Amino acid sequence: MHYTVGNFPAVLKLFTADLSDGRASAHYMITQGEQDRKIQGGIPFQIVPEDKRSWHAGVSFWRGVKNLNATSIGIENPIDTRDMLWAWGLEAKCQQK
Secondary structure (H helix, E strand, O other): OEEEEOOHHHHHHHHHOOOOOOOOOOOEEEOOOEHHHOEOOOOEEEOOOOOOOOOOOOOOEEOOEEOHHHOOOOEEEEEOHHHHHHHHHHHHHHHHO
């Protein structure tokens, strides 16, 4: 699970764009509440079918497995830049444990 900076429409556009210089995507994106766009938070939104590869892990290695894009499900949380300080604080707390 990762977070991507941007609102729901911006991240969805990024994940579905046909970019020649690199792609990013995920199998699911969890919506964040955006009152101005009337988007309810906490709803899983499927972008890539689970039997297809998404591009969420980049160059990766974990417990002897390389290329985690091929063996894992990507889940993204769009996060507004106003919430970045909160996210960085949460990440720092997780790393301390």
